Amino acid sequence: MALLNWRKELPLFGAVLGLILILGVGNAAFFSLDNLADLLRNSIVIGIMALGVMVVMASGGIDVSFTAIAIFSAYATTRLLLETGGGESIVLAFVSAAFLGSILGLINALFIAWLRLPTLIVTLGTLSLFRGAMLTFLGSEYITALPNSMVAFSRWDLVTGLTSGGSTYRVPVAFLALPLTAVLVSLLLNRTYWGRGIYAIGGDRESAERAGFATAGLQTFIYCFVGALSALAGMIHVTLGRIANPFDLVGMELNVIAAVVLGGARLTGGYGSVTGTLLGVALIVMINNSLILLGVPSFWQRVVVGLLILIGAGTTVVRGRALRGVRT
Amino acid sequence: MIRLKVSDPHTRLLMAMTVAVFLAMSLLKPGVFLSWNNLRSISFQFPEFALLALAVSVTMLTGGIDLSIVSTALLAASAGAILQTQVFENPSSLAATGLAVAAIFAVGALCGGVNGALIVHLRIPPILATLGTMQLFSGLTIAVTGGTALYGFSDRFLFLGNSSILGLPVPLVIFVLLAGLTGLLLTRTGFGFKLYLLGGNPRAARFSGINSAQILLRTYILSGVLASFAGLIMAARSNSVNADYGASYLLLSILVAVLGGINPDGGFGRISGLVLAVLSLQFIASGLNMLRFSSFAKDLVWGGLLLVVLAVHQAVKNRRNRATGPLVAEDKR
Incomplete structure (x- = not known):
């Protein structure tokens, strides 16, 4: 099993290594500590979101509302903490955001698992609904005076120091959330009964049901879980940026989906792995942040990302056909 | 032109909704909502958006989707802008404007062709x-x-976005013509018949000898051209092209299409439903x-x-x- 996964992800791993080599040879500054710290910092939010989206895709669905859930939960939590004066505990802040995120996820689940409506359509509706509700009822102003605990958390560094050039580099403790989420999702998918059920629904919902999986319950869990993860990502985004901007995050959903798809998850369900997703995220983050080191104007980033998606999708299809050809 | 089949429950629901919203707004704000100015500004605003919804709808009818509509519209519009402002010495000449418009459609068709x-x-999945x-x-x-942002279009070009013919705003005229033509294409031609069949049941379509590759290719080209018309109106209305324009249009136009009764699994949906959905949302x-x-x-x-x-x-x-038991044929919508 492990060997098979390894083989599947080898081309992607090669692409990531290749890009690192190209970037490193093209400009030695790529390997500078502050650039590497930047890359790590920039991969936290997109990485956590991507892991959530991957779980949805493995179950054969697609979620485009997660950015709205992320910013809704983070913005609401920030305001709640400010207004109740409960901003002393960072744990409380994250837990209440995650709770809010899973409630919003439950709304998705209501339509998807119980009414059996198509996932893309439902989450399109809730994307618009959640964002509209936040901007209408919670407000549309930036909040720059964050609660004390959030400010303190953003200053809490895992690694920090001075480069030889004299500039500071820092990796915040919040980065740990990414590997922790990765381990959690990996355990969920590979070591639990529910994980098996998620892939089974993605393969064929009808069969999964007949095999005895409680598909409605599982789907409810999936969308609540993704809601909680998105809320976590939203909180980290707000905390590290030290500003709660309700217009942030919404609009990046297709970029995250692109990273997940590059990572080998299929929109038809049944496929998707943590390693692949992290590699996909690494690819997107490096292209978006480091291509500029090669003197490539930043506006070519999107072209490169687009081409990568097409090449990735094209080779998956071709390899799939070749595999089927071998078997029959 | 577009036959309104009122027997269809979804269209009936949409019609009722559109009329209800229109009446409610007219009663709540009689002097303002029903004013000539408001109706006029509505009919300048919605065509670009409605054209994007139309573009995504034709691909959804085949069971596919076109997420590139907004980018296609903007790429096409910027090609027109560059041609108009940087190539010709006299950008306001009829030839320069005509060529700019032609370039917009050509780029739209090309983008659609690439997708197709x-x-x-x-065989990459459409999404x-x-x-x-x-x-x-x-x-x-x-x-x-x-x-x-690129700007500096000629007055002739700007006419397409800001003027009226016989009191009707040009963008509205363009939309009505294109929606009518697309409706006719879908309901009155062999291409439309095959497109619906392909979307409803690809396997049956293949066994009945339909060249699905050709139909799909043409559908995506049609989508690209419709999107480029949206690009044309956007550019002409704002006198500028900017890569960030209309970023929120993509998901909203899919929302409109679905609300209009276009089944994302393909095979079902009418242009009339789409038009009603756009109208009621715009009224709201x-x-x-x-x-x-x-x-x-x-x-x-x-x-x-x-x-x-x-x-x-x-x-x-x-x-x-x-x-009636689950054996009743599902009408999908």
Whole structure:
């Protein structure tokens, strides 16, 4: 099993290594500590979101509302903490955001698992609904005076120091959330009964049901879980940026989906792995942040990302056909 | 021109909704909503958006999707802008404007052709192929515009976005013509018949000898051309092209299409439903604006409306299935 996964992800791993080599040879500054710290910092939010989206895709669905859930939960939590004066505990802040995120996820689940409506359509509706509700009822102003605990958390560094050039580099403790989420999702998918059920629904919902999986319950869990993860990502985004901007995050959903798809998850369900997703995220983050080191104007980033998606999708299809050809 | 089949329950629901919204807004704000100015500004605002919804709808009828519509519109519009402002010595001449318009359609068709080729020849699923080309076209738009806004269209070109013919705004005229033509194409021609069949049941379509590759390719080209008309109107209305323009249009136009009764699994949906959906949403947006709600209340209501309409449909379908047993043919919507 492990060997098979390894083989599947080898081309992607090669692409990531290749890009690192190209970037490193093209400009030695790529390997500078502050650039590497930047890359790590920039991969936290997109990485956590991507892991959530991957779980949805493995179950054969697609979620485009997660950015709205992320910013809704983070913005609401920030305001709640400010207004109740409960901003002393960072744990409380994250837990209440995650709770809010899973409630919003439950709304998705209501339509998807119980009414059996198509996932893309439902989450399109809730994307618009959640964002509209936040901007209408919670407000549309930036909040720059964050609660004390959030400010303190953003200053809490895992690694920090001075480069030889004299500039500071820092990796915040919040980065740990990414590997922790990765381990959690990996355990969920590979070591639990529910994980098996998620892939089974993605393969064929009808069969999964007949095999005895409680598909409605599982789907409810999936969308609540993704809601909680998105809320976590939203909180980290707000905390590290030290500003709660309700217009942030919404609009990046297709970029995250692109990273997940590059990572080998299929929109038809049944496929998707943590390693692949992290590699996909690494690819997107490096292209978006480091291509500029090669003197490539930043506006070519999107072209490169687009081409990568097409090449990735094209080779998956071709390899799939070749595999089927071998078997029959 | 477009036959309104009122026997269709979804269209009936939409018509009732459109009329209800229109009446409610007229009663709540009689002097403002019903004013000539308001109706006029509505009919300048919605065509670009409605054309994008039309573009995505034709691909959804085949069971596919086109996520690249907005990028296609902007890439096409920027090609026109560059041709008009940087190539010709006298940009206001008829030839320069005509060529700019022709270039917009050509780029739109080309973008659609690229999507079609990726889907038909490389067999990449439509959602992935157009996710890739969405990034690709939008990147190219940023590259050719240098990341800034292009402006300086000729008056002749701006006429297409800001003037009226016989009292009717030009964008509205363009939309009515294109929606009518697309409706005719879908209901009155062999191409339309095959397109619906392909979307409804690809396997049956293959066994009945339909050249599905050709139909798909043409559908995506049609989508690209319709999107380029939207690009044309956007550019002419604002006298500028900017790679970030209309970023929120993509998901909203899919929302409109679904609300209009276009089945995302393919095979079902009418252009008349789409037009009704666009109209009712536009009435709501403009009415909320007049009732002094924040401009974001629109997102809230649109999203909520989509979910309510779908949930009601599903509930009705489930009840019918329970009453008559699941063997009744599913009408998918």
